[in-house]
Amino acid sequence: MSLKFWESVAKFDEVLKKFNKIHSLTNYKDIKPVALDSIEAIKLLDFKPKICVDVGSGAGFPAIFLAMVLDECEFHLYEPIAKKSSFLSYAALSLNLQNITVHSGKIENCDKIKADLITSRALMNTADLIKICQGFYDEETTFLLYKGSNAKFEIEELKCYKKIYQENERNYVILKGVK
Helix, strand or coil: CCHHHHHHHHHHHHHHHHHHHHCCCCCCCCCCCHHHHHHHHHHCCCCCCCEEEEECCCCCCCHHHHHHCCCCCCEEEECCCCCHHHHHHHHHHHHHCCCCEECCCCCHHHCCCCCCEEEEEEECCHHHHHHCEEEEEEEECEEEECCEEEEEEEHHCCCCCCEEECCCCCEEEEEEECC
């Protein structure tokens, strides 16, 4: 990764630590492994996304780091918890990430946009996630999900293209053709 990326990660870390003192967003002490985990999955994509939707963005993983690297992609971060969506807006502004729009609300209650990439990190069961994303995807959309050890069981019943790539404790799940 470029020096610019790591400088942005360091700045993000400062902003996160500042917010964390008051709002307790995450318990990570070292943000570098989180940043690497977030961007690791880019190599699994066989296209350059134009519009990405991140569901349950929380403290910004993986969306903030993906937006740093995929700077020509428009990112829409959906986060219903006010303190977290405020943090995401502040972080995007502080990092000058003009490709990020934060939506403070549950995705299922927001205006629909078509995404060619939908991401989420350990938010909920995959079938439930797909359900709340109705209207944001079509059969061309790729889902990139950051999952733990239950990934295989969560996707086995889905009727679409599915692949799991394992890296350390992380399962990166790619879904295509979701109906």
